[in-house]
Amino acid sequence: MIIDILKNYRRNLLEVIFLSIGYIIGILSLSIGISVIKESIEYNLDSTSGYVKNITLANIDFTENNLELKKNINSIINNITNIGEVQIINLDSLEINNDLKLKSTVVLTMFKEKSNWHIPIIEGDFFNESNFKNNEKVVIIGKNLADKLFPNGIDDNSKVEILNEKYKVIGISGRENRATQWDDVIYIPYNTCSELLNINGQDRNSITLVLRTKSTDREYVQSKVTTILDDQLKNTSCSYNIDFDYLENRNNSNIFNSIFGTLFIAGTILVIVVINVINLSRFWILNRRKEICIKKLLGELDSNIIYSIIVESIIIATFSMCIALFIQYIIPIIFKNMLSNIGFNCIPSIFNVLGSFLVACICGIISSIVPIKEMMNMQPIEALRNA
Incomplete structure (x- = not known):
């Protein structure tokens, strides 16, 4: 035929x-x-970092900055991950590879189950559940950083040094054809670098969380977060103020x-x-x-x-x-x-x-x-x- x-x-x-x-x-x-x-x-x-209906911004101000808060902050973050993915975004820039000229904004992230959207990955992979369960020292870096550090792409030996610790680079974030807000950012699993919160004895009394949840019920998400905070801090001298904010739907x-x-x-x-x-x-x-x-x-x-x-x-x-x-x-x-x-x-x-x-x-x-x-x-x- x-x-x-x-x-x-x-x-x-x-x-x-x-x-x-x-x-x-x-x-x-x-x-x-x-x-x-x-x-x-x-x-x-x-432009909205995902589906706006699933995103909640939580600005938490702690009125006490003491050891009790530091002991409970990890438990607070871990419990909030039961609702969805957590990102802590109000952190200072850090030196990469101990180079004063090479700094990057750091975002701590953690989840127990992947959300319906994650930052775009040009090369490599996004985090998975085992990265958090096994406390793996892995990072995702923005494409501008990758161009400077790994011009030939990443492999199993690609690592960066942050706070004197080596982290394996598993992914490069951004878009190949245009600039994005992730081009100069490093994403790090929260449980491998929680000291970046610097809750104890320094200037930081507040954290800003981006919550990417499956639920689109805003009242439910607010209630769950405040309940977790109340439960974790009820036997301490710490108190807090919290403001919830939401990304408006784009036109x-x-x-x-x-x-x-x-x-x-x-x-x-x-x-x-x-x-x-x-x-x-x-x-x-x-x-x-x-x-x-x-x-x-x-x-x-x-x-x-x-x-x-x-x-x-x-x-x-x-x-x-x-x-x-x-x-x-x-x-x-x-x-x-x-x-x-x-x-x-x-x-x-x-x-x-x-x-x-x-x-x-x-x-x-x-x-x-x-x-x-x-x-x-x-x-x-x-x-x-x-x-």
Whole structure:
């Protein structure tokens, strides 16, 4: 069957080329549209560090700064992780590798179960539950720090020194194509570096927590946090004041307009291409009416003829899809600087592959239906006489 299909392509090479070009234009426009939509969604989430409905900010001021507080602070943080992921963000910058010129903002983090979003990782992995259970000295560093410390990328031997302790670098955070708030930040598991809180005897009487919870019930989250604080501090001389804050939902009208506009443009191009492809397919199939009519006269079933034509169309569409995705892949390589300046990433992802493959198959089937129907209604003798 494959040999017959290749022979048909060779006999109708010009039509196949035009069909392929049509598919390439349509699938490429659709795939780039998918990349634009994906980038818009990522940018929206990055700007709010995740889903705003699941994020609570807790600013806790302790009125007493003593040993009792230091003894209980670890228990407080550990208990809050029962609600969700905890990040402590109001910490001072620290020297990296004991270099006065190389400092970074530090975020202590801890969770017992991964939340529905985490900081984007360019290379390596995000923390997992075992990192916290086993008190592993691991860190995630921002891409600007990684460029300075590990210009060739990270491996199993990539480590940084913080407070005279060696930490293995397991991931690089940020986005390859644009700047983010994580580019100069180091994330450290709380239980391996809790002394950074510096609760005892220094200037720090407060902590700011970012809570990323599964629950979107704000009253429930507030109640759980205050209950934990009350329980842990009830037998001490420590007291506290707490303020809860929430990230406001962004005005998503611009994001929606961008997605709608992208879908409209890509969809319009795709519809035009499908119409042209149908016309080209009609010409291609009608041009083979002699071959098809001979098959019918020799007893070939209509279902077999229809199947072979659809398979040929899908193969052309799939081959065109591969070319379109390859073109999309090399675009950011050729225009790397220009795309970086506008912060756009169009490198194909799994979404592009799946979406393009689905569209290629659908277009291959649709573009075959009209000419097949017309061809099947033709009388073989009449068709041969006019061939």
